[in-house]
Amino acid sequence: MKRYEPPEGWVVQAYRFALDPSDVQVLGLRRNSGAARFVYNYMLGRVSAVKAQRAAEASYGVAEADLTPWQGWSLPELRRTWNEIKQWVAPWWAQCSKEAFNTGLANLSAALGNWHASRAGARKGRRMGFPRVKKKQGRRSVRFTTGAIRVEADYRHVVLPRLGRIRTHESTRKLARRVRAGTATILSATVTETAGRWFCSFQVAVGRTVGRPAHAPKAGLVVGVDAGIRHLAVLCTGEMVPNPAPLKAALNKLGKAQRRAARRVGPYDPATGRKQAPSHRWQRAQHAVARLHATVCAVRADSWHQLTTRLAQQFTTIVVEDLHVAGMMRNRKLARSLTDAAPATLRRHLGYKTGWYGSTLYVADRWYPSSKTCSACQTVKPKLSLAERMFHCTMCGLSLDRDVNAARNLAALVRHVDLELPGDAKTGRGAYVRPARPASAGGAAGREASRPVQPVNVARQQATANHESRLLTER
């Protein structure tokens, strides 16, 4: 499908607001998100049935021309078929927005496309399986791309097609003011239910004035940031940003809530393993678990947003490490704390926020020994265990916190590059610093797009960065 390209100098980003819909509106939201699920499942069944039927016919020796007609899975093909059959398979279709059916068909088209591309080897990343049926208990979501989509001037309501005016739980001022000033255009709106709370996320093209906002004080030129578990991040200035570890904080409550749910009548009979109708009390208990998880998620996201916004606004150049989190997750002792801190968020957030505020992000090579190098005399230690919290240099006698030492090394990388040769990314110490690739509009790296970060020397850096296939080494 053709991807939307925002005008020059504009970025695509999301504005998300919690909603306070009335009971009637909740029914409308559920009806439309349910329709999206229904059409997804129905057409998925049809695609796989046609596929199986054709395979069977071919095995009987039926001629190619006489086979059951193929069901294509491009969005126009799916839509055409759906419009022909909807009056029989979904006689209630007129009660829902056409956007609801479009949501389901577009998602199905993308899912089948991903599966096909993955099988053909045309898609990066993990192998994608054949799409599965969406369950009723799954996340409810529907996306509106046309029709009356807007935020009201009172800052407290959003308007969506077929659903009408819905009260928001929080102020929509930030978006409404931009729309009024003509520096924002709403492209689409997605309503989603998370742990019983409905959210409306607007996809917006925004004309940002790139640069440091007037209210943000200037803190310095270059900052090296070391993301970790003990602290969310350690800056080369010596500042240690505390890690709220929200999952760890909620573990007791979660255990309690899950034990309570386990004592109630759930969807399976533990004695026979048979399916059964879960009790209302079980559903309430499940809801409590979901709310705890939603809080954990919100606390984590907030800490990262506060830190990364501050960094992107107050520093001109930010240097981070390319973390191999997936590799570190294989360490079972670290896995839970790692997910709780989510250190890769640092780079993901800075990737687009540096574009918003006119700063530059540098990502140090994954194999650069930032922790093992002495920030004073550049001696590299052969070994540094994770238990050693202090860095002691045997050569020059430097002694400081290991994370501050690492952050200082990261900051020094860019000073080195900028001073020495503004065209060469290779520093004298065998580390490669490359500017971060910006996320594309609506791309997989995030819904947000950013202005391209000005590269130092793209061609040369890509050549040097192509050797990333070594195994993860202990730093």
Ligand SMILES: [Zn+2]
């Ligand atoms: Zn030293």
